Amino acid sequence: MSMDMTTGGDTGLLDTLQHEVALFARRAEQTRLGGVGQVRNSMDRAAYLLLNRLDKEGPMGVKALAAGMGIDSSTVTRQVAPLVDTGLVKRTSHPEDGRAVVLQLSPRGQARLEEVRSSRRQLMADLTHDWEPGEREVFCALLTRFNGALSARMSVPGGQGPEDGQPES
Template structure:
């Protein structure tokens, strides 16, 4: 079987329909529970940073300062969404807007020292939550779950990217 399924194929014919029903249900339950807890962590920090803010701050920390367009592209969302989501982070001092070093007219978004401190606080709380939720798992189970969840997220991202590329062509 090819690694990339033919999108015209009825996916219910691939494998056990009951297993696929269980998988889609468990993903839906996970999404709901993750949103309910925001997978925020433990203690006071738990619900104090929304998903969009966490992902934006995390991306700026991992990849360094960048413009809105580059940040949007790296996250797979449009520039207007990034602009809207970054505004409160700038207002609260977690992100700084600076001039691009090579083109003073361009704006670069950068994690502020306060933003890095806050991000580390949230990461620590989330790590603690993950440790608590998986405390009775063997290290190999944690690794396998992480690998499979990463693989699942990459597949979702690839599918979204493919849909974005084909959408404009379909409308022409």
Template structure:
């Protein structure tokens, strides 16, 4: 059972995470309003996985993002329409299809990644370098723990 101090700290973290999610959603909505061909965040995450992890089947992609195949199918269709992802035959099983980022998909990913990194770097530019590194390490640790919890909950369902 967590102590009162642990619960108070968890409440502060939870409150700030909710605030951050709302800010991210607002920022994304503004971006989509300014860019009519912008991809939904959930769909963009698929492109990120395909660029970083290489070509893969839709089922593997669904597992990677903890989503169901029907949702993945709809999102992949949008990425294909935009020319960011292509479907190719699986060389190991010609009946199966692999999804792969196109050259345009990789370009869009890199452009978005660079823009994101520049915005974040500007936000923490006046922080002590040790604080920036500590924040990055702690955020990665928290995200990994959260990912583990999500995966465990999915297997219990």
């Protein structure tokens, strides 16, 4: 049984944390963390995440893509449509079931994704240029852990948490 940190001595720290996360979310959306140079702000978050998943996991159907991203199939279908229209994603037939459609990163999509990744990588380097390498590693590990906790919380029906949806006491 864990102690409820919101009633203990950590409320000031938790208030600061929630405020900083809110600021981060707003600033990330304002800049779209688009990178630097001509590529800056040139790919929205949904497109980047879809292309990135197809690159890392290979061709897959809409249902599998939606499940892996924690969103519903209709959302993926809407988000993929402009990527297909612009030639970044190809629709192909499933190799074992010709009736099923598989989404695949096109060569153009691969090149565009690499361009955006490079630009965003440069932005991260610029933002953390005066950090020690160990600080970057710690920040990355903690942010990954934080995102994992958010993802786990959202995967529980009602998005309330690991047990019965009620706050821990």
